[in-house]
Amino acid sequence: RETGLHQRDEPQMDFMYCSGAATEVLKFGSCQLHSEHKVLFLIIPGNPGVVGFYRTFMQTLHAMFRYQYPVWAVSHAGHCVPPTSMDMVDDASSAEEDDVFGLNGQIEHKLAFLRTHVPKETSLVLVGHSIGCYIILEMMKRNPELKVLKAVMLFPTIERMAETPQGKVLTPVLCHMRYLAYLPLFLLSLLPDNIKAGLIKLVLGGISTLDSSVIQPTVGLLSGDSAANAMYMGGQEMRKVLERDNITIKKNLDKLIFYYGATDHWCPVQYYHDIKLDFPHGDFRLCENGFRHAFVLDAGRDVAKMVVEWIRGDLTR
Template identity: 80%
Template structure:
């Protein structure tokens, strides 16, 4: 019987909503609607592509590690998810275009709008960012300093000098100057049946020995065409706009922040870890010793989830 109860509590709900005029997917473990009695929410801000399904195992682990007491949600980036048949990618095309909702600044405002619309103001937050999601969190802290943030965990943070990283040097010309050339192949891929797309995804991921199979379906969704195009558009802006580290925002929130840098991360070289560690010697800044890849969700979501739970357990003792 206990296993049956655990299985039920581990089964998430997926909601689709319009936020900032754009289709948004929200993956929810635990309470699906929040009210003033909810003391705490874990909110995952994804990397790019911002597909919440990638984080399922990570979220499930966090949810269980705290005894299923606190809801764990992940909010997609605007336009990175395949809308259900009853919805369009955008609710109001002119509104979405005016706010550039698919761009980097628009995605930051999109997350702030989501909090205003779906989370009671008094609910405390544990924000977990991955990759560019960490930059988004720092911007959220800067733009709305009254957010009730208990902790912000920055996993494999891309918060500075992205175009100068080894991966950035490869991807900047692709994303900024050549991405339109990729739209036709993406469109042709989107026409393939899902079974064939799934086979292609398995082939691409074939070299990952301990692949988390829960990432296959979200990856197939990315091949819808529009989702990948929106992710590439956001990526192009990342290369142009993520330049200097926001030291002032980090200083103002240092006691709330935990940084976790990869030891072999081509999006955030180890030198960036040494630089931030030097500049913030009192900060909680950690270097991965387990060899996790930047895209940890592919094979280490559960392990990273257990690790994050241990880091913040002491901060949640009274909640």
């Protein structure tokens, strides 16, 4: 019996081309969906969109719902390190034409993933983190047919990103000086993985309860084009995430749960107060636990436990 439990907690990594770009999918529970799978949890990551960062968070969700529902996370196009047998894109000219690594391309990439890998009748619990929340709102807007039971928005960057404290610092870097970062990134990518891991531990050393499962995915991020693709997408976020999409929020208000950080430099508390004023009947929560924007670094388990409490009722009706 023990081995059965252990296997249920061991995820599978799948690599595929989606929208012509290398995509990594981390799967807890069933690796293929059939008609008996009524509900799928799908994690839409922040940026960088590396699924390995969400491992502890997903594992906790999966276990707390007693392994009933598959929990998947889909990487952003080009933010993963594909196996040696795969290139980053399977058709460079069409990837460029569709701008698959850009923000719009990433939204279309998630819709393409659902079309290809998730049966239409499967209900979705979408969990977005940071820019993943913006992507979810866009998915719901572009495909109103999606069967979304709930969409949980964690630390949502869905408006005025360039005006935030972090946005003001990073906008010039991401939009105008991105290429300056490519040389150090390239040099870093040449280092052996164990040295990269050591550097990452050094940089994240101040986090006393660091989740060690994030080290390896970070090593991957520094290994090829992934970090450059993430920066390219980040530059577009600063230019494109401007006005909050109140129309889509209003249409789906009963399905949405927003969780704002109390000290989030990507998403000031003012944004929480603003959205609450505009939607007095919405479900908006302000963090009381001091979780950081990049909660996966040290609070994946705690945030997952909260999410389970919020949505348990919707799944057992």
